Amino acid sequence: MQTPVLSTLALLAATTLLITGFSTKSVDPSVSVTKRMPPDQTLIKRGEYLVSIMGCNDCHSPKTMGPQGPEPVAGKLLSGYPAGRSLPSRNADVLKDWVLFNSDNTAAVGPWGVSFAANLTSDETGIGSWTEEQFKRALTQGKSKGIANNRMLLPPMPWTNYRSIKDADLKAIFAYLKSTKPVANVVPDPIAPAH
Numbered sequence: 755m756q757t758p759v760l761s762t763l764a765l766l767a768a769t770t771l772l773i774t775g776f777s778t779k780s781v782d783p784s785v786s787v788t789k790r791m792p793p794d795q796t797l798i799k800r801g802e803y804l805v806s807i808m809g810c811n812d813c814h815s816p817k818t819m820g821p822q823g824p825e826p827v828a829g830k831l832l833s834g835y836p837a838g839r840s841l842p843s844r845n846a847d848v849l850k851d852w853v854l855f856n857s858d859n860t861a862a863v864g865p866w867g868v869s870f871a872a873n874l875t876s877d878e879t880g881i882g883s884w885t886e887e888q889f890k891r892a893l894t895q896g897k898s899k900g901i902a903n904n905r906m907l908l909p910p911m912p913w914t915n916y917r918s919i920k921d922a923d924l925k926a927i928f929a930y931l932k933s934t935k936p937v938a939n940v941v942p943d944p945i946a947p948a949h
Contacts, residue, residue: 801930835870877936
C-alpha cells in the first residue's frame with residue numbers, strides 16, 4: 755500500500771508527463787543558426803548568399819589590387835562605378851570589335867558605348883527608394899531602374915540570365931540589398947557609342 759505522499763508525487767509526475775507530451779527531446783545542435791533566426795534575418799542571409807554566388811560584387815563593387823589580384827573595397831561593397839573617376843580615352847576603331855573592362859570591372863566599353871555598374875546599396879543614390887516590383891522588373895525584364903518605360907540595361911549586365919528567377923530568391927536578394935550599408939555614389943549615365 756502506498757502512502758498518500760507517494761501517491762501525490764506519482765500523480766504529479768504523471769500529470770507533468772501528460773502536459774509536456776512525454777517530450778524528452780533536447781535541442782539538436784545540427785540545426786543551422788539560420789533556421790533559428792527571425793524570418794526577416796533568414797531572408798536577408800539567403801539574399802547575401804545569393805548575391806555572393808551570383809557574382810554581383812564582380813562588377814558592382816569597386817576594387818583595389820591586393821596580393822591575389824583585385825579585391826572589393828570593404829566600405830564600398832555594391833556601390834557601383836565610383837562617381838568622379840575619369841575614363842581613359844576611347845579608340846572607336848578598337849571598340850567596334852572588342853569589349854573591354856576598366857581595371858576594377860565597374861565599367862565596360864563595347865559596341866554599345868560605355869556602361870557603368872549601378873549602385874546597389876540601400877542609399878537613395880542606389881536602390882534605397884526602389885520598390886520590390888522595380889527590382890523585379892530590372893532583373894527579369896532588363897529595365898533600367900526597374901521603370902517600365904526606361905531604356906534597357908546595357909551589357910555586361912546579365913539580366914537575361916535572371917528572367918526566370920524564383921520570386922523567393924528575388925525577394926531574398928532585394929531584402930539583403932535593402933539591408934546593406936548605404937553608400938552615397940551617383941553612378942554616371944551610359945555614354946553612347948562614338949561613330
